[in-house]
Amino acid sequence: MGTTVVRVVVGDVVTGYAPEEVPVLAALAHVDDAEVVRILRGRRKGEPLGFGFAEVAAVVTPVVWLAVDEACRSAVQSSVGSAYARLAGVTRRLLRRPSAESATEVPELSRDQLDVVHRRVTEDARTAGLAAEDAERLADRVVARLILARPTSEGTGTGRDGDGGGTTSDDRPGA
Template identity: 50%
Template sequence: MGSGATSAGGRTVRDVVHEVVAEVAPEELPLVAALARFDDATVVRRLGRTGGRREPLGFGLGEVVAMAAPVVWLVLDEAGRRMADAVVDAAATRSRSVLRRVLRRPSAPVVLPALSPEQLAEIRRRVVETALARGLTARRAETIADAVVARLALAEAGDGTPESPAPERG
């Protein structure tokens, strides 16, 4: 995955999803890798669908329902877009979206800006709620939500990785 860093210091949703899935559900990394070839808008459309239609990913969405990756991606995408909409004029956003479709350009990756403790709590609540609605157990939902918030909080602290820094040499 890319570095995920932007000039505003935010992280892309896809990079946070990859990191969280690698931590809590490494068996889902092939799904994340398969989705990486699509732009964020396409990924959200595909993961947000319900029903038994076969998808180009090689399986129907019925198999995706009880997975962590869709939960994390959908919630973070929603949060990132909501925060961006609060900053950007909606008319300008719609104009860019229409122009992108006409020119057949992929949408820009969704970036998560700096998050307040209240926003982190809301994201955690949404992850748990979405995970439960998609058939994950309460324990699994809590584990995923904790990993998402930990990853985002580490990014806020200026350290996008959970590993401790290398010891200084004297």
């Protein structure tokens, strides 16, 4: 059983839904997750990303990345083990040591947490200019991919970790 990280989920969704934004993912490949979130949060609607792709108006990538990251972080913070994670983070900052693994792992999300992700993606996609139907479709795809990221129970053969996930049909707008 492996783990899935936010950038894999985002990559799968963006590749399937908005392949024209794949160069944005490529540009973010060498940036750690915390810095990606900082870049995407600091960006105003319609403002280009600040890393050499001025002509790329990424819509899907920021919406998906920020929603999935926020859901994962809130799930981890609400878990019992989060006290240890916070203590380790404080210790790293005090010692000025980077985390050994800067990628944000996707925990198993409850139905309520998945509903929050769906609402967040739908609202943010609408704010970013997607039509209501397209925003709904994007949110459905994100939630489906998060469900596929769930760890499998030993011997059950259900769920998938870190693979392509997603659907085989192209449900992008206009496709």
